Amino acid sequence: MINPHPGLPELEYVKPATLVEASQFLAEHNGTAKPFSGGTDCFVRLRDGVLKVDYLVDIKGLDGTKELSFDPKKGLTIGAAVPMNKVATNKDVIAHYPNLAMAANSVASYQLRNRATIVGNICNASPAGDTIGTCMALDGVLNVHGTDGFRQIPLNSFFLGPGRTVLKPGDVVISITLPVPPAGMVGVYKKLGRNTIGDLSIVGVAVLGYPNSKSPSGYTFRIALASVAPVPFEALKAEALLSEKKITEETIAQAADIAMESVTPIDDVRGSARYRKLMVRNLTREAITEVWNQLSK
Amino acid sequence: MAYQRITLTVNDLTETVDVPHNMTLLQMLRQKLSLTGTKNGCSAGECGACTVLMNGEPVNSCMVLAAECEGATIVTVEGLAKNGKLSKVQEAVAKAGGVQCGFCTPGMMISATALLERNPNPTDEEIRQAIVGNLCRCTGYFRIVNGIKEAAKM
Ligand SMILES: Cc1cc2nc3c(=O)[nH]c(=O)nc-3n(C[C@H](O)[C@H](O)[C@H](O)COP(=O)(O)OP(=O)(O)OC[C@H]3O[C@@H](n4cnc5c(N)ncnc54)[C@H](O)[C@@H]3O)c2cc1C
Ligand code: FES
Ligand code: FES
Numbered sequence: 293m294i295n296p297h298p299g300l301p302e303l304e305y306v307k308p309a310t311l312v313e314a315s316q317f318l319a320e321h322n323g324t325a326k327p328f329s330g331g332t333d334c335f336v337r338l339r340d341g342v343l344k345v346d347y348l349v350d351i352k353g354l355d356g357t358k359e360l361s362f363d364p365k366k367g368l369t370i371g372a373a374v375p376m377n378k379v380a381t382n383k384d385v386i387a388h389y390p391n392l393a394m395a396a397n398s399v400a401s402y403q404l405r406n407r408a409t410i411v412g413n414i415c416n417a418s419p420a421g422d423t424i425g426t427c428m429a430l431d432g433v434l435n436v437h438g439t440d441g442f443r444q445i446p447l448n449s450f451f452l453g454p455g456r457t458v459l460k461p462g463d464v465v466i467s468i469t470l471p472v473p474p475a476g477m478v479g480v481y482k483k484l485g486r487n488t489i490g491d492l493s494i495v496g497v498a499v500l501g502y503p504n505s506k507s508p509s510g511y512t513f514r515i516a517l518a519s520v521a522p523v524p525f526e527a528l529k530a531e532a533l534l535s536e537k538k539i540t541e542e543t544i545a546q547a548a549d550i551a552m553e554s555v556t557p558i559d560d561v562r563g564s565a566r567y568r569k570l571m572v573r574n575l576t577r578e579a580i581t582e583v584w585n586q587l588s589k
Numbered sequence: 590m591a592y593q594r595i596t597l598t599v600n601d602l603t604e605t606v607d608v609p610h611n612m613t614l615l616q617m618l619r620q621k622l623s624l625t626g627t628k629n630g631c632s633a634g635e636c637g638a639c640t641v642l643m644n645g646e647p648v649n650s651c652m653v654l655a656a657e658c659e660g661a662t663i664v665t666v667e668g669l670a671k672n673g674k675l676s677k678v679q680e681a682v683a684k685a686g687g688v689q690c691g692f693c694t695p696g697m698m699i700s701a702t703a704l705l706e707r708n709p710n711p712t713d714e715e716i717r718q719a720i721v722g723n724l725c726r727c728t729g730y731f732r733i734v735n736g737i738k739e740a741a742k743m
Contacts, residue, residue, distance in 0.1 A: 299612075305654055
């Protein structure tokens with residue numbers, strides 16, 4: 293009989309005091325140790341037996357991981373140990389990055405968001421990660437500590453495939469920095485789950501737009517799509533169309549069609565590939581329209 | 590098997606417990622402290638039957654390691670009633686008929702208590718959002734929402 297409530301397999305909990313210690317430990321135990329923050333991805337995978345480790349390395353005590361601060365020049369920095377609810381209720385986030393609050397609030401349930409983190413969502417590298425697209429469209433940069441010290445990794449060169457990133461043995465992501473958004477930015481996150489709340493996304497669409505005198509259309513749009521390709525990605529061709537052509541109902545519909553053509557979804561329990569493609573078109577059109585209605589007010 | 594000694598506060602009592610590293614907060618509460626009010630529905634963060642307050646915020650205790658709880662303050666359903674008297678939420682939800690089999694109730698009470706703490710006058714929508722992570726197979730939620738609304742008025 294299948295045990296419906298397996299406990300966590302045998303493992304050792306390690307809580308390093310410094311970044312150097314953490315990176316060293318992770319590098320020395322490459323393949324048998326994993327960093328974790330909220331554990332909401334790790335624990336499920338450990339219980340299911342898809343993840344096997346000897347050591348779980350708690351990063352929540354490390355320097356910089358509890359930071360949540362906004363600087364009018366540098367932007368927003370979110371530490372790897374900051375739970376999503378803290379992010380979504382932060383007044384600077386609500387004032388300057390309301391689309392990020394929206395994406396964070398779309399994840400799971402209130403109590404899970406007291407543990408789940410944005411950095412964990414990103415490092416997990418699931419195609420369905422709900423906050424990844426918005427962080428990409430906001431040009432997020434990860435602050436990382438490894439065995440060679442500190443470095444930065446832009447989010448748009450972070451993902452290699454489902455569950456795979458450019459992180460090396462010994463790397464700990466300390467935080468993510470989101471630059472100050474362009475003036476007049478409007479952004480939304482549209483998520484389609486099997487129910488309206490509390491489920492992984494079948495399709496997730498993050499769209500933001502802002503006035504830009506350098507674009508022929510007078511605007512720049514960023515469109516990032518989740519759950520419809522091996523990794524969340526930006527629909528660059530659709531973005532280009534919206535910067536080149538005057539924005540009308542027709543160009544918005546065209547951009548949504550182009551976004552649909554750019555995706556390579558799979559069939560799974562949550563939806564068929566065909567359904568996902570159609571929903572990318574519909575949600576992208578809805579999201580761009582919502583952003584445009586506010587921009588053109 | 591690696592063990593760790595942790596000291597934490599559970600329902601106003603200081604407890605020192607030796608916990609295996611792979612033990613969850615849920616397992617510690619039920620197996621080490623015999624606080625069986627907190628339920629195990631799914632062990633996967635989905636159902637909310639295991640919800641407790643950790644440092645004032647509701648969390649799924651099945652998704653927290655006991656070893657992470659050094660110095661933490663935990664409140665379980667057993668800690669809501671004071672001096673044998675049910676809390677306002679407990680009383681109001683029971684009165685509204687929001688308890689049937691009762692399996693979801695401990696977690697539901699914790700989520701509702703935390704909601705009223707951060708938002709003493711929630712709308713229906715806000716109540717529903719706050720209990721998204723507390724699944725109930727019996728009541729259809731309607732009476733639970735009504736009970737929480739009544740508690741807000743008390
Ligand atoms: C019931 C349930 C519902 C969920 N619903 C959603 C949903 O709606 N949308 C969604 O997007 N996700 C959902 N998830 C998945 C999960 O909650 C999120 O991905 C969450 O953001 C993960 O954050 P965490 O801190 O808990 O990650 P963890 O489990 O701690 O870590 C996740 C991964 O990132 C790595 N990692 C973590 N921190 C670091 C670090 N600092 N440096 C390097 N690597 C690191 C870990 O090694 C691991 O591989 C759900 C999970 C559950 C259990
Ligand atoms: S037992 Fe923890 S959420 Fe179901
Ligand atoms: S009363 Fe039975 S599950 Fe809620």
